[in-house]
Amino acid sequence: xxxxxxxxxxxxxxxxxxxxxxxxxxxxxxxxxxxxxxxxxxxxxxxxxxxxxxxxxxxxxxxxxxxxxxxxxxxxxxxxxxxxxxxxxxxxxxxxxxxxxxxxxxxxxxxxxxxxxxxxxxxxxxxxxxxxxxxxxxxxxxxxxxxxxxxxxxxxxxxxxxxxxxxxxxxxxxxxxxxxxxxxxxxxxxxxxxxxxxxxxxxxxxxxxxxxxxxxxxxxxxxxxxxxxxxxxxxxxxxxxxxxxxxxxxxxxxxxxxxxxxxxxxxxxxxxxxxxxxxxxxxxxxxxxxxxxxxxxxxxxxxxxxxxxxxxxxxxxxxxxxxxxxxxxxxxxxxxxxxxxxxxxxxxxxxxxxxxxxxxxxxxxxxxxxxxxxxxxxxxxxxxxxxxxxxxxxxxxxxxxxxxxxxxxxxxxxxxxxxxxxxxxxxxxxxxxxxxxxxxxxxxxxxxxxxxxxxxxxxxxxxxxxxxxxxxxxxxxxxxxxxxxxxxxxxxxxxxxxxxxxxxxxxxxxxxxxxxxxxxxxxxxxxxxxxxxxxxxxxxxxxxxxxxxxxxxxxxxxxxxxxxxxxxxxxxxxxxxxxxxxxxxxxxxxxxxxxxxxxxxxxxxxxxxxxxxxxxxxxxxxxxxxxxxxxxxxxxxxxxxxxxxxxxxxxxxxxxxxxxxxxxxxxxxxxxxxxxxxxxxxxxxxxxxxxxxxxxxxxxxxxxxxxxxxxxxxxxxxxxxxxxxxxxxxxxxxxxxxxxxxxxxxxxxxxxxxxxxxxxxxxxxxxxxxxxxxxxxxxxxxxxxxxxxxxxxxxxxxxxxxxxxxxxxxxxxxxxxxxxxxxxxxxxxxxxxxxxxxxxxxxxxxxxxxxxxxxxxxxxxxxxxxxxxxxxx
Numbered sequence: 001x002x003x004x005x006x007x008x009x010x011x012x013x014x015x016x017x018x019x020x021x022x023x024x025x026x027x028x029x030x031x032x033x034x035x036x037x038x039x040x041x042x043x044x045x046x047x048x049x050x051x052x053x054x055x056x057x058x059x060x061x062x063x064x065x066x067x068x069x070x071x072x073x074x075x076x077x078x079x080x081x082x083x084x085x086x087x088x089x090x091x092x093x094x095x096x097x098x099x100x101x102x103x104x105x106x107x108x109x110x111x112x113x114x115x116x117x118x119x120x121x122x123x124x125x126x127x128x129x130x131x132x133x134x135x136x137x138x139x140x141x142x143x144x145x146x147x148x149x150x151x152x153x154x155x156x157x158x159x160x161x162x163x164x165x166x167x168x169x170x171x172x173x174x175x176x177x178x179x180x181x182x183x184x185x186x187x188x189x190x191x192x193x194x195x196x197x198x199x200x201x202x203x204x205x206x207x208x209x210x211x212x213x214x215x216x217x218x219x220x221x222x223x224x225x226x227x228x229x230x231x232x233x234x235x236x237x238x239x240x241x242x243x244x245x246x247x248x249x250x251x252x253x254x255x256x257x258x259x260x261x262x263x264x265x266x267x268x269x270x271x272x273x274x275x276x277x278x279x280x281x282x283x284x285x286x287x288x289x290x291x292x293x294x295x296x297x298x299x300x301x302x303x304x305x306x307x308x309x310x311x312x313x314x315x316x317x318x319x320x321x322x323x324x325x326x327x328x329x330x331x332x333x334x335x336x337x338x339x340x341x342x343x344x345x346x347x348x349x350x351x352x353x354x355x356x357x358x359x360x361x362x363x364x365x366x367x368x369x370x371x372x373x374x375x376x377x378x379x380x381x382x383x384x385x386x387x388x389x390x391x392x393x394x395x396x397x398x399x400x401x402x403x404x405x406x407x408x409x410x411x412x413x414x415x416x417x418x419x420x421x422x423x424x425x426x427x428x429x430x431x432x433x434x435x436x437x438x439x440x441x442x443x444x445x446x447x448x449x450x451x452x453x454x455x456x457x458x459x460x461x462x463x464x465x466x467x468x469x470x471x472x473x474x475x476x477x478x479x480x481x482x483x484x485x486x487x488x489x490x491x492x493x494x495x496x497x498x499x500x501x502x503x504x505x506x507x508x509x510x511x512x513x514x515x516x517x518x519x520x521x522x523x524x525x526x527x528x529x530x531x532x533x534x535x536x537x538x539x540x541x542x543x544x545x546x547x548x549x550x551x552x553x554x555x556x557x558x559x560x561x562x563x564x565x566x567x568x569x570x571x572x573x574x575x576x577x578x579x580x581x582x583x584x585x586x587x588x589x590x591x592x593x594x595x596x597x598x599x600x601x602x603x604x605x606x607x608x609x610x611x612x613x614x615x616x617x618x619x620x621x622x623x624x625x626x627x628x629x630x631x632x633x634x635x636x637x638x639x640x641x642x643x644x645x646x647x648x649x650x651x652x653x654x655x656x657x658x659x660x661x662x663x664x665x666x667x668x669x670x671x672x673x674x675x676x677x678x679x680x681x682x683x684x685x686x687x688x689x690x691x692x693x694x695x696x697x698x699x700x701x702x703x704x705x706x707x708x709x710x711x712x713x714x715x716x717x718x719x720x721x722x723x724x725x726x727x728x729x730x731x732x733x734x735x736x737x738x739x740x741x742x743x744x745x746x747x748x749x750x751x752x753x754x755x756x757x758x759x760x761x762x763x764x765x766x767x768x769x770x771x772x773x774x775x776x777x778x779x780x781x782x783x784x785x786x787x788x789x790x791x792x793x794x795x796x797x798x799x800x801x802x803x804x805x806x807x808x809x810x811x812x813x814x815x816x817x818x819x820x821x822x823x824x825x826x827x828x829x830x831x832x833x834x835x836x837x838x839x840x841x842x843x844x845x846x847x848x849x850x851x852x853x854x855x856x857x858x859x860x861x862x863x864x865x866x867x868x869x870x871x872x873x
Contacts, residue, residue, distance in 0.1 A: 022765070826865035
């Protein structure tokens with residue numbers, strides 16, 4: 001049964017009314033049994049990180065995806081629109097630490113009766129010393145518990161927003177299926193030689209005690225200072241003065257480097273110098289990365305002060321003399337390369353200190369020895385940070401797992417560039433970010449992390465007769481055994497009692513980088529290997545929607561994994577949303593404390609209003625949001641309310657019996673105009689321009705309401721002068737055909753209001769209705785309408801609307817009510833426009849209450865004469 005038309009339609013409460021209906025009816029369910037590959041539209045939906053709360057930026061970008069999903073569904077596609085939850089990774093661990101007041105100590109035993117000290121921390125950073133240490137298993141259980149809670153809140157928000165997700169197609173990046181998929185992909189990478197382990201310099205976050213990949217870096221401007229330090233030539237020549245911001249690494253110096261074309265240092269290349277304080281002999285070498293105009297033009301190479309040091313160390317084959325430990329402090333073991341008693345004494349004074357304290361020790365010693373040359377120059381310079389970290393990164397030597405990414409393989413790099421060309425980016429200028437990232441890769445993808453809540457690397461290592469791990473002979477499981485946890489399960493062919501025993505095994509404790517799992521979202525959502533029929537239907541996907549700041553991480557790594565595994569691009573399109581910025585045009589982020597949580601906005605203004613605000617911005621364009629004055633959201637609410645009221649007004653006209661065709665010129669013109677709007681909106685959606693589709697639809701809708709409804713209502717009521725049964729039927733048919741098409745055009749943007757109205761006259765959902773077409777509009781207009789509409793819009797509606805504005809303006813100028821009758825009115829217009837107006841004279845006279853309406857020639861359309869009827873006192 002259709003839904004009764006309410007006396008007073010309202011947008012309030014529509015989310016609660018229609019959400020359960022859609023779920024019960026399976027309105028957005030993916031019907032795989034009826035789907036063929038050509039008829040499927042598959043979306044690789046971003047899985048939000050389950051670590052706290054969603055913000056208004058999520059509402060913004062996920063709405064963009066939903067607009068396209070709803071459009072494609074109405075175009076007859078079987079839309080595969082899943083939702084994933086990105087559970088594992090550092091953000092989740094950090095939230096658990098602060099929420100429960102705990103930290104993980106893998107050395108502690110599992111406590112089955114453990115109760116956290118509290119629940120509901122404010123999610124702000126807290127000192128590790130104040131957190132209760134618990135076992136790895138206890139910690140992971142808390143991670144599981146909290147992510148499930150967060151995901152329930154996220155789902156509630158997304159349902160309130162009206163996302164047309166198929167909630168039966170959801171996944172978690174930490175569940176058994178996802179862990180097995182990530183481990184399977186890794187094992188295949190390993191088998192093909194694409195995954196390897198190496199002892200190498202590693203970007204290291206001292207706070208989180210974990211390695212960091214290149215894609216997770218960000219530069220922050222930090223204060224620093226250049227120190228002039230004198231190195232002594234071994235041939236007795238003048239001292240060589242270098243400028244460095246890291247004098248604390250003087251004990252780790254392995255060379256001096258200058259540009260090969262720098263005339264100042266030609267006689268130095270090939271010689272050696274001795275370091276001040278520590279008296280260690282190091283070579284002077286040439287390398288093209290040395291900057292002639294930076295500092296003194298000659299640099300101190302230390303292991304390792306920054307990423308350039310790593311390049312110099314690798315390409316110049318220098319020794320590794322690292323002195324910074326995993327805790328960010330100077331290592332306590334005495335370096336073998338320091339032989340002088342003075343150097344050993346100074347190093348002992350530095351040992352165990354932070355880099356900042358060690359810097360003071362070295363600078364004081366240089367000052368005392370006279371080897372600090374000139375004044376210390378303070379500067380601000382970019383320093384590498386982990387994107388989620390609070391302290392500058394250090395570079396330490398560790399054994400880590402890597403996956404090749406094209407940084408050292410030109411053939412793979414070329415293939416990845418080619419895949420980028422195959423993918424249509426929306427907007428297209430976002431493609432350059434992908435190209436720049438691929439071109440600027442400096443090392444393979446480091447995927448191992450020294451964390452706890454993640455997908456374990458599925459390897460063990462045999463122990464030799466002395467109990468030392470043999471890293472180059474890793475033990476791996478079969479794919480049938482996945483998922484595995486080497487930290488708690490014995491290696492294949494071993495017993496648990498052999499763990500850590502000579503001749504036994506040692507399990508890998510590291511987990512994979514969260515992107516190593518998230519890069520497989522097409523596989524996770526499509527149930528790769530576990531449901532081959534589904535996977536074949538949806539892969540490669542049609543579109544990957546995402547934010548611009550993770551092109552280098554999520555988009556690139558997904559392309560990489562797809563290239564390595566399947567030699568194809570994972571999707572045809574990539575739609576890139578812009579950022580949400582605050583009123584000061586600063587990007588909203590949790591770290592800046594300027595985020596807006598969206599649930600209260602949705603509850604206050606309604607989902608349709610919020611969706612309208614999001615839909616008004618093009619892809620790739622940043623949008624400002626002021627929660628104190630959300631103007632665009634208010635406009636969207638007004639539009640949703642108008643849809644309800646306009647439809648109620650239209651449906652208030654009963655269809656006259658016996659007449660079923662749109663015949664009147666004004667009615668034909670409004671439908672022809674609407675046909676053009678449909679074509680424009682369709683083209684816009686096909687080219688990922690939802691904002692344009694909304695713009696043309698909304699503009700016509702307001703013209704329809706403000707002008708056409710007013711112009712034809714008297715004829716639709718049958719009260720206009722000279723109105724006939726046929727002219728009345730023409731008006732009602734045109735009104736109904738137009739509102740029916742408009743509801744479908746607006747359905748992706750205002751799903752709740754349009755569904756409410758559609759239910760007044762239909763028994764099925766508007767979101768399963770066919771997207772409107774010009775031919776369908778003609779069919780709805782009755783026999784012969786197709787021929788009348790085929791000529792296209794004549795401009796009649798616009799002309800009559802302009803004339804109506806003039807008539808209303810004249811009444812307003814006379815301080816008369818719009819209901820005041822007009823005895824006589826003359827409208828002047830150019831000949832072509834006059835001819836159009838004369839075709840709609842009956843409607844114009846009716847709406848203006850004009851007894852005698854005439855037209856005359858004029859250079860422009862204007863009301864030249866008007867006589868108002870006498871009004872009673």
